[in-house]
Amino acid sequence: AQSVTQLGSHVSVSEGALVLLRCNYSSSVPPYLFWYVQYPNQGLQLLLKYTTGATLVKGINGFEAEFKKSETSFHLTKPSAHMSDAAEYFCAVRGTGTASKLTFGTGTRLQVML
Amino acid sequence: EAQVTQNPRYLITVTGKKLTVTCSQNMNHEYMSWYRQDPGLGLRQIYYSMNVEVTDKGDVPEGYKVSRKEKRNFPLILESPSPNQTSLYFCASSLGSQAPNTEAFFGQGTRLTVV
Numbered sequence: 001a002q003s004v005t006q007l008g009s010h011v012s013v014s015e016g017a018l019v020l021l022r023c024n025y026s027s028s029v030p031p032y033l034f035w036y037v038q039y040p041n042q043g044l045q046l047l048l049k050y051t052t053g054a055t056l057v058k059g060i061n062g063f064e065a066e067f068k069k070s071e072t073s074f075h076l077t078k079p080s081a082h083m084s085d086a087a088e089y090f091c092a093v094r095g096t097g098t099a100s101k102l103t104f105g106t107g108t109r110l111q112v113m114l
Numbered sequence: 115e116a117q118v119t120q121n122p123r124y125l126i127t128v129t130g131k132k133l134t135v136t137c138s139q140n141m142n143h144e145y146m147s148w149y150r151q152d153p154g155l156g157l158r159q160i161y162y163s164m165n166v167e168v169t170d171k172g173d174v175p176e177g178y179k180v181s182r183k184e185k186r187n188f189p190l191i192l193e194s195p196s197p198n199q200t201s202l203y204f205c206a207s208s209l210g211s212q213a214p215n216t217e218a219f220f221g222q223g224t225r226l227t228v229v
Contacts, residue, residue, distance in 0.1 A: 009154065032215050043118075043204060043220040044157075051215035090156060100145045100164070100210045101172070102218055106156040 002027040002093050006105035014113050019078040021108045023065075023091035026072065033074045034092040034102070035065055044090065050074060061085070086112045116141045120205050120221035127195055127228055135190045135224045137205030143219075145210035146188040147172065148180065151202040151223075160203075163188055164210060195228040202226075 007022040025031055032051050036044040048059025055067040061084075065076045074091060091105040118139045127133050139146065147162035149172075159172030163182040177199055179191040188207075192199060202225050208218040 006156075034217060036220075041223075043222045044206075045220075046217045049215070049217055094214055100208060100214055101147075101159060101162065102206075102208075103159075104149075104157040106154060 002031065002103050004091050004093050004103055004105035006089075006091050006108050008108055009106065010109045010111065012111040012113060013081045015083055016080050019063075019076070019081045019085065019110065021076040021089050021091075021110065023074045023076065023105060024072050025074060025091070025093045027093055032094045033065075033067060034094070035059065035063070035074075035076050036090045036092060038088045038090065038107075040087070047076070047089070081110075081112045083112050083114070086110055116219065118205055118207050118219050118221040120203075120224050123222060123224060125224060125226050127226070129196055129228055130194050133192050133195060133226075135192075135203060135205075135226070137188045137190065137221060138186050139188075139205075139207040139219070140186065141207060141219065142185065143207035143209055144185070144212070145218075146182065146205065146207045147218075148178070148188070148190045149204045149206065150174065151204060157204065160190070192226075195226075197228045200226060200228050 003026045005024045034049045035047040048057045050067045058064045063078045088109045090107050092102045121136045148160040149157040158174045161180040163169045205221040206218040209216050
């Protein structure tokens with residue numbers, strides 16, 4: 001079975017500060033990992049994904065994430081937060097042996113303060 | 115434009131009155147699924163479909179039905195809605211097991227309130 005744990009349901013940062021959203025996964029097979037963002041009253045939009053190859057993955061809007069197999073982690077970072085980054089962020093995992101099911105974490109709401 | 119379309123976006127109904135939320139995708143995806151989103155619980159899968167006429171239960175299927183008569187459409191049916199089904203619902207589609215490294219595309223969501 002696969003699962004995802006997102007530490008911190010709410011994270012607050014100042015504009016211009018580093019954003020770090022944590023995600024740890026559990027999967028019995030090599031995983032595919034995804035970060036999605038949800039802006040208010042909208043659906044989920046893909047930020048970035050890890051499949052194979054380079055462990056540092058760059059996404060849209062300046063976000064990136066690093067796959068660390070030894071730590072079973074896939075933390076999302078952005079060097080400098082912007083007000084427009086305020087949203088809810090979801091980490092998700094899909095195992096290669098499953099019926100394409102995406103398993104989501106409980107989400108982290110990012111607040112950006114002036 | 116590639117998209118998943120859900121309707122309606124907002125719905126208020128009364129307990130026991132049957133309703134259907136429609137979902138349609140234009141990407142020829144094989145795999146479609148329904149999720150509900152509740153505060154503190156993230157997204158939980160209700161039902162999924164691997165192809166036409168192939169559907170199966172997800173993690174929280176009680177009180178819901180689905181059908182997949184055509185590849186593009188995957189409606190969610192609540193035969194007798196109850197207040198505990200008040201939630202935000204998302205339909206998603208993806209290429210499926212042929213390409214597990216590809217992302218799922220999501221609809222805009224349907225906010226359902228059952229009173």
